Amino acid sequence: MRYCINCCIHLLPNDLHRQCFRCRGPDHNNQKCPVCRGENKIPLYTDSKQMKLLAVLEVRTDHRESWNGFFCLRKGKLWSLIFGLIIMTLVMASYILTGAKHGLLLIPSPFHYGAFTSNPSLMDNESLSDMKDHYQPSKMNISYVQDYPSIKLIIDTITSKIEFIMRQRPDLEEMRKQEPHMFSVIPNKFLPNSKNPCWYEEYRGNTSTDPYATNSYALYSKRFRTIFDYLRKVFWNHLYHYKDKHYRLRCLPHFYIIGQPKCGTTDLYDRLRLHPDVRFSAIKEPHWWTRKRFGIIRLRDGFHDRYPVEDYLDLFDLAAHQIQGVLQSEATKDRGKMNNIIIGEASASTMWDNNAWIFFYDNSSEGEPPFLIQDFIHAFQPNAKLIIMLRDPVERLYSDYLYFASANKSVEDFHEKVAESLQLFENCMLDFSLRACVYNNSLNNAMPVRLQVGLYVVYLLDWLTVFDKDQILVLRLEDHASNVKYTMHMVFQFLGLGPLSEKQEALITKSPASNTRRPEDRSLGPMLPTTKAILRDFYRPFNTKLAQVLFDDAFLWKRT
Numbered sequence: 001m002r003y004c005i006n007c008c009i010h011l012l013p014n015d016l017h018r019q020c021f022r023c024r025g026p027d028h029n030n031q032k033c034p035v036c037r038g039e040n041k042i043p044l045y046t047d048s049k050q051m052k053l054l055a056v057l058e059v060r061t062d063h064r065e066s067w068n069g070f071f072c073l074r075k076g077k078l079w080s081l082i083f084g085l086i087i088m089t090l091v092m093a094s095y096i097l098t099g100a101k102h103g104l105l106l107i108p109s110p111f112h113y114g115a116f117t118s119n120p121s122l123m124d125n126e127s128l129s130d131m132k133d134h135y136q137p138s139k140m141n142i143s144y145v146q147d148y149p150s151i152k153l154i155i156d157t158i159t160s161k162i163e164f165i166m167r168q169r170p171d172l173e174e175m176r177k178q179e180p181h182m183f184s185v186i187p188n189k190f191l192p193n194s195k196n197p198c199w200y201e202e203y204r205g206n207t208s209t210d211p212y213a214t215n216s217y218a219l220y221s222k223r224f225r226t227i228f229d230y231l232r233k234v235f236w237n238h239l240y241h242y243k244d245k246h247y248r249l250r251c252l253p254h255f256y257i258i259g260q261p262k263c264g265t266t267d268l269y270d271r272l273r274l275h276p277d278v279r280f281s282a283i284k285e286p287h288w289w290t291r292k293r294f295g296i297i298r299l300r301d302g303f304h305d306r307y308p309v310e311d312y313l314d315l316f317d318l319a320a321h322q323i324q325g326v327l328q329s330e331a332t333k334d335r336g337k338m339n340n341i342i343i344g345e346a347s348a349s350t351m352w353d354n355n356a357w358i359f360f361y362d363n364s365s366e367g368e369p370p371f372l373i374q375d376f377i378h379a380f381q382p383n384a385k386l387i388i389m390l391r392d393p394v395e396r397l398y399s400d401y402l403y404f405a406s407a408n409k410s411v412e413d414f415h416e417k418v419a420e421s422l423q424l425f426e427n428c429m430l431d432f433s434l435r436a437c438v439y440n441n442s443l444n445n446a447m448p449v450r451l452q453v454g455l456y457v458v459y460l461l462d463w464l465t466v467f468d469k470d471q472i473l474v475l476r477l478e479d480h481a482s483n484v485k486y487t488m489h490m491v492f493q494f495l496g497l498g499p500l501s502e503k504q505e506a507l508i509t510k511s512p513a514s515n516t517r518r519p520e521d522r523s524l525g526p527m528l529p530t531t532k533a534i535l536r537d538f539y540r541p542f543n544t545k546l547a548q549v550l551f552d553d554a555f556l557w558k559r560t
Contacts, residue, residue, distance in 0.1 A: 148530055151419055154426045155537045161429040162541055164457070167465055170371050175379055178361060178371060182293075182309045186252070186380045191327070194339040195496075197381055198251040198323060203239060211235050215314050216307045217283065220297055227282045231317055238321045240328075249324045251316045253281070254342035255385035255495055256377070258463075259351030260453055262399040263391040264477040267514040269346040271488060274508045277340050277497055279319035285347040288312040289373045294356035303359070319343045342495065351388060352452070352459050355441040367436030378466040385495060386467060391477040392557040393454030393543070394535040398527045401449050409524060415531045417448035422538065425451060434458060454539055457546035464549075474550055478557075485509040 176183050190197040205211060210232060212218050218228040240247040257265050257272075266284070273280050286292065292307040319341070326339045350373060357369040377384060391399075401414050424447050428437040437443060438458050444450070463472065473494045480487040488509055492500075500508070526532075547555040 147415075147419070148533060151422060151534050152537060154422050155534070157426050158422070158429050158538065159541050162434055164461060164545055165433070165435070167368070167435065167462055169465055170375055172379060175371060175375060179376065182376070183379075185309050185313075193337075194323060194327065196251055196254045196319075196323060196339065196342045198249055198320065200240060200247040201250045203246045203248045207236065212314060215311045216292070216305070217286070217311055217315065220304075224283060227318075228314075231282075231314075234321065235317075238324055240324070248317075249320045249327075250313050251320045251323060251343055252313070252381060253316070253345040253384070255344050255387060256350055257344065257346040257348070257387045257389070259348050259388055259459070260390060260396065260456065261348040262396050262403060263348075263389045264480055265346055265348045265389050268387070268389055268475075268480070268491070269344075270514045271484070271508050271511060272344065272491060274504075274511070275492070275497055275500070276504065277342060278495075279322065279341060279343050281315040281343070281345050282318055283315055285349070286312060286315055286345065287347045287349050287353075289377065290347065290349045290353040291356065294360060296356060316343055340498065342497075351463070354439045355444055357439065358441050367432045367440065369439050372462055374463050374466050384467070384471065386463065386472045387491065387494070388456075388460070388472065388474045389477055389480065390456055390474060390555070393456065393539045394532055394557070396454055397449055397451065397535060400453065402524065411524060411526075411528050411531070414449070415528055418451075418531055418534060421447040421449050421451045422534070435462075451538070455542050457542050457549060460546065460549065476554060479554070481513070 187199050190199050203211075212228045212232060212235075215228065217224050235248075238248070240249070257269060259265065269280065269284055272278055287296075288307060288311075291297075292312070293309070295303040295306040297304050323339050323341050323343075326341060354369050354372050357371065361370050397418075398414065401417070402409060405413075424443060425437065428440060428443050432440070435458065438452050438455055444452055460472075460474070473491065475487055475490070485505075543556050547553050
């Protein structure tokens with residue numbers, strides 16, 4: 001095996017060195033060419049075994065020949081060198097641009113983030129009875145104070161654009177056109193002897209048919225398969241036989257805990273389900289009205305097949321079986337008693353999440369959704385009860401950030417995300433109405449933190465366009481945390497539940513709080529004072545309107 005010393009091209013046996021473009025040209029003479037004669041060079045010959053490294057020894061007497069290796073580079077190597085330089089240039093450009101975006105290189109950021117020194121002895125323990133913030137100042141934190149005037153201008157622009165305009169209720173026939181299947185499954189009237197909305201539906205399957213074979217909740221989530229395995233076993237025992245036909249009892253919730261996230265809905269749910277007359281869906285938060293019926297399983301995964309209404313109704317089969325037992329008992333038949341068992345549903349997205357409308361409904365209202373979740377719930381259940389648990393929106397946003405942020409959580413990062421979200425919200429408000437921005441899917445996905453969830457009054461006013469005020473109970477988490485017994489009595493009275501024994505009441509009211517802040521999140525401490533001041537200014541006009549609507553100044557959250 002031989003190699004050309006000048007260009008390192010592998011020469012096949014008996015090759016006359018014609019592969020080297022430097023050695024052979026139009027006027028080439030093998031006898032006169034010093035390269036072909038091998039003058040001043042010592043070629044290296046190897047045997048037929050494969051070599052991992054080619055060693056070449058070359059002795060030059062003419063310094064001009066030091067340039068020979070460069071001119072004999074193959075085209076492939078030359079292009080590889082050029083390509084490598086281009087890639088290196090692009091990487092450097094990307095680094096510079098990314099650094100500029102984050103205020104690390106070239107362009108200084110308008111928002112400055114100083115160091116935060118946490119004090120372990122002064123950490124926020126999530127106790128709502130003591131809302132005092134403890135902040136350890138440092139010399140660098142003066143930069144946060146300098147942020148305030150520039151961000152305040154953004155908030156002033158947003159405030160100047162706020163208009164609380166009541167929306168028009170959509171036409172029922174238009175709603176039927178949008179959701180014909182839903183209207184074909186849910187009847188207009190329910191059983192008169194049941195406090196909970198229920199009805200009998202003919203079942204056309206046979207004993208070999210799996211009634212939950214196509215249920216999307218069972219198919220897409222392993223967590224719920226145990227529940228559906230149990231439902232399969234008891235399903236045939238609860239069919240009602242009448243005139244050679246089989247019927248199953250179907251039910252919708254009597255009440256909904258509709259919001260808001262990180263406002264204590266889980267704690268309320270855990271306490272309320274201990275009441276002997278209350279049942280809940282097999283899953284605490286089905287999110288059917290807001291997400292699953294549109295095919296949204298996880299927000300980050302896009303759209304899948306839509307969950308039909310039958311899948312949602314299956315979640316109430318356990319409760320329906322108990323209601324059916326009461327309805328078919330001899331005492332109920334003979335004395336005409338009512339079934340007092342009621343079903344609840346606690347999806348914390350129901351109040352506010354209408355992000356999917358833009359993909360399914362006609363956008364002919366200048367960015368505002370023509371149909372909202374409450375329009376459809378009211379169409380089927382005009383007498384439904386609604387419970388809302390709210391919290392100081394400033395603290396709610398920080399808790400939401402701590403819960404959902406995956407990595408690199410810090411008070412500085414939260415401050416930066418708040419500033420960016422406010423800028424995005426301002427941009428939307430310059431071109432669209434308040435309602436259009438609140439229900440804007442693109443904006444809500446772009447904002448690093450969910451500012452819009454704390455605009456409680458916007459959502460509440462839209463629910464009040466279809467439901468009467470006495471059908472909605474609005475609670476504060478701060479009151480619930482300081483006096484659980486009082487708030488639970490309010491809920492029992494609102495739902496018309498019967499009296500409890502002392503033992504039952506003690507069990508419900510003395511249970512520890514659910515879904516408190518995680519220990520690793522507590523170590524971050526409270527948000528920065530400047531961040532809190534910015535958010536106070538942003539939410540103030542919305543809290544003022546909320547207090548006016550509810551006739552309760554406690555919803556101003558001045559003392560928290």
